[in-house]
Amino acid sequence: MERDTGKNEEAAFASMTTKSSEPAKGLRAAIVPVTPFQQNCTLLWDGSSMAGAVIDPGGDLDQIHKAIDELGVKVEKIIITHGHIDHAGGASDLKSALGVEIEGPHTADRFLLDNLAKQGAAYGIPAKPVTPDRWLEEGDTLSIGGHEFEVLHCPGHSPGSVVLVNHAHRLVIMGDVLFQGSIGRTDFPYGDHDALISAIKTKLLKLGDDYTFICGHGPTSTIGAERRGNPFLT
Ligand SMILES: [Zn+2]
Ligand SMILES: [Zn+2]
DSSP, X not given: OOBOOTTOHHHHHHTOOOOOOOOOTTEEEEEEEETTTTEEEEEEEETTTOEEEEEOOOSOHHHHHHHHHHHTOEEEEEEOSSSOHHHHTTHHHHHHHHTOEEEOOOGGGHHHHHTHHHHHHXXXXXXXXXXXXXXXXXXXXXXXXXXEEEEEEOOSSSTTOEEEEETTTTEEEEETSEXXXXXXXXXXXXXXXXXXXXXXXXXXXTSOTTOEEEESSSOOEEXXXXXXXXXXXX
16 A cells, blocks of 8 residues: 555556666666555565565565566565555465565554455455564664665554665665655554654655665655655655
C-alpha cells in the first residue's frame, strides 16, 4: 500500500511502472514490480561476489525467481521494510524456497505481519503471515552482500516502517515513507501523519542531497530533489 495519492489514485497507478538499475560502484540494484500495487520489489547485490538480498517480496514470486536467475544473484537474505501485503505478502514462501532468513521491519509492525492472510483476502492477493528472524531498530546495522546499511525507524505510514541507508554509495531503501513528489499515505487506523513528517524531516532530510532512494512505488529520486520540490514537505 502506497503513497498519499490524494484523490487521483488511477493516475498514480499508471505512473508506477519503474524499471531501473543503480550503477553505484560495487552495489547493484534491480527492480521487479510486483502485485496489483506495482510495488518495487528490489534486488540488491554486490557486483563482484553476486551476494545480495531481496527487499520487499510482496508477491508474484515467479517474477522474482526469474530475475534472481537471470541476474545470477546469490540471495543471502530477505528484508522487509514494513508489514503491508504488497511488501511482505510473498516473504514466507520466498523464505521457504530460498532457505534464507528474514530481517525487518521494526517490531511495531508485528500486527500487520501476523495479519497478512487477512490483508491479502481484502485485495484478492494470496499471502501468508510471516515472522522475521530479526526485528530491526533505530541505529541497527545490517549487511547486504558485504555492504553496510544503517537502519532508521520512520513510523507514520506504518508504526514499524524502516528505512535503510548505505552511506558509502549514498543509497537509501525507502519503503513507503517518502516518494518522488509524495509521501506515504497515513489514512489507516494506525497511520500517523505528524509522525511521518517528523521522521522525514528529522532523519531523512538530514542525509545529503546526493543520496538516491529507491521507494516502494514509482520512480527513484534523491533527497535533494524532494527537499526542494516535494509539496508535502514545504
Ligand atoms: Zn506499498
Ligand atoms: Zn505500505
